[in-house]
Amino acid sequence: MDTSLTPEQDGVRRALRDLLESRCGPAELRAALDTPSGHDPALWTALAERLGLPGLALPETYGGVGCSVTELALACEETGRALAPSPLLATTVLAAPLIAALGTPAQREELLPRLASGALTAALAVDGTVLATALALTGGNGGDWAGGGRAGGVQARRTTDGWRLYGQADQVLDGHSAGLLVVAAHTGGYTRPRTLLFLVPGDAAGVVRARRTTVDATRPQGRVHLRDVDARLLGEEGADVTSALANTGDRAAAVLACEAVGAAGRALERTVEHVGRREQFGRPIGSFQAVKHRLADVYVEVQAARSAAYYAAWAAAQGERAGGLALAQALRAQRTASAEAIQFHGGLGFTWEHEAHLYFKRAAGDELLLGPVHRLRAHAAGTARLFEASGTREVQV
Numbered sequence: 252m253d254t255s256l257t258p259e260q261d262g263v264r265r266a267l268r269d270l271l272e273s274r275c276g277p278a279e280l281r282a283a284l285d286t287p288s289g290h291d292p293a294l295w296t297a298l299a300e301r302l303g304l305p306g307l308a309l310p311e312t313y314g315g316v317g318c319s320v321t322e323l324a325l326a327c328e329e330t331g332r333a334l335a336p337s338p339l340l341a342t343t344v345l346a347a348p349l350i351a352a353l354g355t356p357a358q359r360e361e362l363l364p365r366l367a368s369g370a371l372t373a374a375l376a377v378d379g380t381v382l383a384t385a386l387a388l389t390g391g392n393g394g395d396w397a398g399g400g401r402a403g404g405v406q407a408r409r410t411t412d413g414w415r416l417y418g419q420a421d422q423v424l425d426g427h428s429a430g431l432l433v434v435a436a437h438t439g440g441y442t443r444p445r446t447l448l449f450l451v452p453g454d455a456a457g458v459v460r461a462r463r464t465t466v467d468a469t470r471p472q473g474r475v476h477l478r479d480v481d482a483r484l485l486g487e488e489g490a491d492v493t494s495a496l497a498n499t500g501d502r503a504a505a506v507l508a509c510e511a512v513g514a515a516g517r518a519l520e521r522t523v524e525h526v527g528r529r530e531q532f533g534r535p536i537g538s539f540q541a542v543k544h545r546l547a548d549v550y551v552e553v554q555a556a557r558s559a560a561y562y563a564a565w566a567a568a569q570g571e572r573a574g575g576l577a578l579a580q581a582l583r584a585q586r587t588a589s590a591e592a593i594q595f596h597g598g599l600g601f602t603w604e605h606e607a608h609l610y611f612k613r614a615a616g617d618e619l620l621l622g623p624v625h626r627l628r629a630h631a632a633g634t635a636r637l638f639e640a641s642g643t644r645e646v647q648v
Contacts, residue, residue: 256325259322263302263307263326264325264328266301267302267304267329267330268329268332270297270302271329271330271332271333271335272333274291274294274297275291275333275335277606279294280333280336280609283336287462288425288427288428288471289336289425289427289428289462289468289469289471290336290425291337294335294337295337295338295369295372296369298337298339298369299368299369299370300369302326303316304369305339305342305343305367305368306343306366306368306369307322307323307326308320309343309351309363309367310363313351313360313364313367314363314364314368315363315367316367319568320505320564320567321564321567321568323343323344324505324506324508324509324560324561324563324567325509325564327340327506327507327510327513328509328510328512328513328560329513330513331509331511331512331517332513332514332517334469334514334613335469336468336469336471338373338425338429340425340503340506340507340510341373341374341375341423341424341425341429342366342371342372342373342374342425342429343366344502344503344507345374345433345499345503346366346374346429346431347366347367348498348499348502349375349433349485349496349499350362350366350433350485351363352495352498352499353485353486353490353492353495354485354486355486355487358450358483358486362450371430372430373431373432373433374423374425374426374431374473375423375433376420376423376426376433376435376475377420377422377423378404378405378418378419378420378435378437380421380422382422382620383620383621383622385496386496386497386499386500386503386504387493387500387501388500388504388575388578388627388630389622389626389627389630390626392493392496392497393493404419404436404437405418405419405434405435405437405477406436406437406438407438407447407449408438409438412481413482414449414481414482414483414484415480415481415482416436416449416451416477416480417477417478417479417480418436419474419475419476419477420434420474421463421474422472422474422620423472423474423475424470424471424472424620425471425473426460426472426473426474426475427460427462427463427471427472427473427474427475428462428471428473429453429473430452430453430454431450431452431453432450432453432458432475433448433450433485434448434449434450434451434475434477434482435448435492436448436449436482445492446492446493447484447485447488447492448484448486449482449483449484449485450482450484451480451481451482455480455482456480456481457477457479457480457481458476458480459475460473460474460475461473461474465616466616466619467612467613467615467616468612469609469612469613470613470616470617500574500575501567501573501574502567502574504563504574504575504621505560505564505566505567505573505574505577505578506564507578507581507617508560508563508564508574508580508581508582509560509561509564511556511560511582511584511585511614511617512553512557512581512584512585514588514589514610514613514614515553515556515581515584515585515588515589516553516557516588518585518588518589518591518610519546519550519553519588519592521592521606521607522549522588522592522596523537523546525595525596525599526542526546526595545591545595546591546595549584549587549591552583552584552587552588553588555580556577556580556581556583556585559573559576559577559580562577563576563577563578572634575627575630576627576628578621578627579622579631582618582624585613586611586614586615586618586624588610589607589610589611589613589614590614592607592610593608593611
C-alpha cells in the first residue's frame, strides 16, 4: 500500500477545501441548518457541477467520474472537516452503490446519471433505527431487522399491479427531502421471509415524510411513513440483498471513517489555535505542560485513526473489508477531539455561538447512527475470528 496521495487525489482535496472554505463557513453552515431540507441546495449544486462529487465513485458509463471509493473517502474527509451538510452520504455513499450493484440495466441507465449529476438525491430507508445492523456494521444483517415475519417495520406485498409497501422508517438520512427512496422491506411472511429493496419516488402517493429533531443538525434525518405505496422492485427478486447491503456498509464505513477523521482533525486544529492565543497567568495556556500532554494524546489518537481510515479506504477499493474497525477508531478519535475542544475553550466552548458544540454533536450523532464503538469493534473482532484463533471463547457484547 502506497500511503502517498496521487496528484489527482491531492487536487480533489485542495479544490474541495477551497470551495468549502468559501461556501460553507460558520455563518453559511448555520443558515443551511435552518432550511427545511437541512442543507444548502446552492452548495450541493456547486459540489456537483464544479467538482463532480456526487458521481466521483460512479462509472463513467453512467456519467460518473470513474474514481474509486478511495477518492470518495478522501473527499469526505474534507466535508467532515467543514461539517458540510449535504445529501452526499445518503445519495452517493449509501443509495447509489446499491442501485449500481442490484439495479437492472434499465434502472441503472435511468437513475445513475441523474444521481451522478446531482440532479436527483436519494436516501436508504430501513426499518426503525437499525441502519448499522442493516449495513452489517454491528452484527450480521440476515436476521429480523426488516420485519422478520412480524407485524411492524416496513412490509411489502405483491399485487396484480406490482408491489405495495406499508410501514415506517424512523431514521432515514435526508429521508425528508430526497427525491428517491430506496426502501428495504420484508416480504414472504413467516414461511419464506426475505428482504428486498424497492424504489419509491419521494413525492409518491401515500408517502408521508417529516424532518426529525436530532442531536446532530448537520446530519439531517427524516421519518418516512409508507401508506400502501406503489413501488418498483430494485433489480431481480432473487438478488442477494443482504450481501449487497453488507458490501455497501463496509465501503460506507471506510468513507465515514475518513469523514470523522476530518472532523476530529479540525476540532483539534481549532483547539490548538485557541490555546496558543488564550492567556492565563501572563502566558498562553498552550505553554503549560499539562495542556501539551493532553493535546499530544489527542493528536496521536487522531493520527492513528487517520492511518486506519486511509487503509480502510484503500482496502475497499481492492475488494477487502476493513471499514468497521477503522470506523470504530475514527469515531472514538472524533469523540475525544471534540470533547477536549469544548474543555479547552472553557466558557467559550459551551456557548451556542461557537462551533465547538457542533463537532461534539457530530461525534455523538455518528455513534447513535452507526455505532456504538464497542459494538463496531466486537463485530470486527468476531468477523476476523480473533477470539477463536487464540482458543478463547468469544464474548458477545
